[in-house]
Amino acid sequence: MSGELGQPEAGPSHAGLDLPNPGRNGAWVPGGVIRRAGPQGRRSWIQKVLEQITDSPLQWVTPSEVVPVAVLAVQRYLLEDEPRDTIPKPPLYCYDVTISDGVYREKCYLDPSLNFLVYKNILKVGIEMKISRVSCLYNEKRLGQGILCIDNVHCGDTLETISLETPFRNSAHQEVPERPLRGGKSHYLPLWNNEDPYGDIWLTNKQPEEHNFNDTKIISLSDLEMTWSSRRNFPALLVRILHKSKLRYYGKPDKKLIEPYQTFLEVADSSGMVSVIMWNALCPEWYKSLRVGLVLLLQDYSVKKSYPCRMQPLPVDPQIRSISSMEICLNFRDPPTKIIIIPEKQVKPEWRLPKLNHHFVTRAELDNMAENHICDVIGILVFVGRVQRSKKKDSQEDFWSYRWVHIADGTSDQPFIVELFSTSQPEIFENIYPMTYFVCTQLKVVRNDAQIPKLLYLTTTNESRVFITGHKGQPYTNDIKVKNFIHWIKTRTDPEELRTSVIGGYYPYPPVPETFLKYSSSLKVESLLTAISDVRKEIEDLQYREHKRIAIQGIITVIKYVPHTSATESASASETLRDADQPSTSQAARRESQSQERDDNNWHQDDDPMGPPYFPATHETLSPTKKKRIVQGPSAKLIPVPQPETSAQTRGNRPETPNIFQSDQESPSPSAQGKARKTISDRWESPLWREKKLGLMDHLHYSCIHTESIPRKFVLGHRKFLTEQFNSQPAKYTPPEGKPPKLEDFKSARSLGHFEITILGLNQEIAIDVAFLPMYSPEDLRTSQMDTLLTSMNYSCVFPPTTASNDRLPRALASDIIKAVSKLDKVRIICVLDICNLGNNKVEVYLHRIYSPNNTS
Secondary structure, eight states, X not given: OOOOOSOSOSSBOSSSOOOOOTTSOSOBOTTSOBOOOOGGGOOOHHHHHHHHHHHSSSSEEOOSSOOEEEEXXXXXXXXOOOTTOSSOOSOSEEEEEEEEOSSOEEXXXXXXXXXXXXXXXXXXXXXXXXXEEEEEEEOTTSTTOEEEEEEEEEEEEEOSOOOSOOOBSSGGGGOSSOOOSBSSOSSOBOSSOSSSOOSTTSOOOOOOOOOOOTTOOBOOHHHHHHHGGGOSSOOBEEEEEEXXXXXXXXXXXXXXXXXXXXXEEEEEETTEEEEEEEETTHHXXXXXXXXXXXXXXXXXOXXXXXXXXXXXXXXXXXXXXXXXXXXXEEOSSSSOOEEEEEOGGGOOGGGOOOOOOOOBXXXXXXXXXXXXXXXXXXXXXXXXXXXXXEEOTTOSSOEXXXXXXXXXXXXXXXXXXXEEEOOSOHHHHTTOOTTOEEEEEEEEEEEETTSSSOEEEEXXXXXOOEESSOOTTOGGGGSHHHHHHHHHHHTOSSOHHHHHOEEOSOOOOSOOOSSHHHHHHTOOOSOXXXXXXXXXXXXXXXXXXXXXXXXEEEEEEEXXXXXXXXXXXXXXXXXXXXXXXXXXXXXXXXXXXXXXXXXXSOOOTTTOTTSOOOOOOOSOOBOGGGTSOSSOGGGGGGSOOOOOOXXXXXXXXXXXXXXXXXXXXXXXXXXXXXXXXXXXGGEEEOHHHHHHXXXXXXXXXXXXXXXXXXXXXXXXXXXXXXXXXXXXXXXXXXOOSSSOOOGXXXXXXXXXXXXXXXXXXXXXXXXXXXXXXXXXXXXXXXXXXXXXXXXXXXXXXXXXXXXXXXXXXXXXXXXXXXXXXXXXXXXXXXXXXXXXXXXXXXXXEEEEEEEOGGGOO
């Protein structure tokens, strides 16, 4: 392992303010800021603020004029400890924010007390923002350098479009590669995880080159294993890459490493397979150019004893011996390793390098696969979930990014269910959508046959790789199961996947066991249950797209059914009300958190047997709500705003949801009012609630379903828009292409609505409203959650046939659920809740499972 010391000095970097320099020509103002005229003589607000702060005797100023600026970039990086720091101080990460006033762009440092605005995705690209306090941080080791710091902001609405023609006021901000404003790091990190390569330091230009082996001495891995401890110099290795791991970022504030990255390659020759560790600056130079199957010539490497706790992946061929006593280290220096990619045409048979062997399984075969079995899959994506995040163990600021996908391969009525973590391939992870050919390698089987219903899905491993384009020429195209899948796709003329493919929305997977005893034994946490008084803090601590599952005790006191049309439109209208009435503000002193477009419709099967699939265009694109809004005029006032508030703030004036049988498009007629009086079965309220609701200490309202939590029927013609909606917020702004549609205009993939459920704590002092969002749809392949809820309530339900009236099916099931809940009146239960932060002050809490006294043990 090598560390790159001697990096740029800590503190404000070279890309700061332009301060006095007698060697330059230009017009100068007091304080040394360059005065430049804007287009058509318009003065830059950024320039005026800089003049004001350099003329001020203080290090901070309140701008004499506060005008809106646009946010073009929010970029994250690790800031090293300063010499005077005896212990590391939080936060670990800092943010640079690029703003535009319409005349100039400026990269600014965000005061760490405002980091929570990024954590919650309140401060994000594309919004309008007002800066009401700024300061200047100078580099005392360099002449005339400092950076502008944002100390107080008010985050506004998303702008329709922002011009990228605006130049940087300071030309150093547009230098390549981009450097953070502070510290000695040479690069930015991805905004939401540490596994993805991000920025322009990651090269992709390494190409194979022919090598003259006449003067090159080669040693086999088995010979190296026996002699490495007694050698000082090591001959070259000629090996093939069998596995490639995702990146690992191990940067710490107290470690002076410029690019603290690590990745593992499993390489092999005819004598065995060994782990190769690529360290630090070699990762940005080589990681994106190396792929599984390439032949490498490695020179000037080092060898060390292997780390005992690391599990090596299995060889692709069981006859290949795994060498676990040593590891090969590739370093940028000490010594500098030389890596050469050998062209496949130069590879000689006498080298006897191992071939790649894949282990594809079909969905029909998966049912018989043992737990932890490693396999590869190929299929067509029929469901792509939204990107979610989970906090890493023992970390407050590091997260895993993942999403759930479903893959059909034609061998079973059931799809592969895959938990897809980021594999350090952001160009793929952020661009997958339904109806795409999908290949994923090195997946692990997760199963529990003792759970009811049986649990079975696949999850990615450290060595998993994903492919969605460029299949032609890949070694796996010759696999018999891959050929069978291609044949299945080619013979389909009216594919069902076109009608049933779904994107985004809340996805409650994996399901919890059927008894609380099994649930508790499956968790490795100190406390199984969360006090209802601690739920507010659990929710407030959530960061953007973070998903967490907790269990509370309580009593269900209210349940109300809301059909899916009302759910969709109310969420949209609620967002409008929230954006208009509740802007986000902050102060520096505040420390607490709060693939390509197809040019035609021809599938050139002969050119590429694994090319993009072609299906006839569907006319079912957008929902009728695009033509006529359901929520209009006075009815919009009836929609609850999805903001968590205490009962003291909301008691007595919380708006009611319109009656579910009442038309949302017109005032109810007398006959409609008469029909409304018959809908008592669509809402149940316990007498206990009427007795306790006015005396609560706190009442949390999280039963609103937001627009992005409703799964949508996928429309191929709008794939770019839909993909962006369910990805994570980008770090840099990209202008939209034309006027984009609205997410609520796309048809819901569900035939059911949702339920608003009120849970009263055991001490009857605190209550929480949560949502139950059934996943059942007659056209959807995903597992129904409806029977799970009813079974957990000791109540059975038989689904009506799918040919039943679309109007009757949801109401019949809703009535059954409400009857089941009413039988739990005053019964103490355990509720498993899914809590999700969607960003921008939007939080949802879902009821995932109920454990009643009969299934607690």
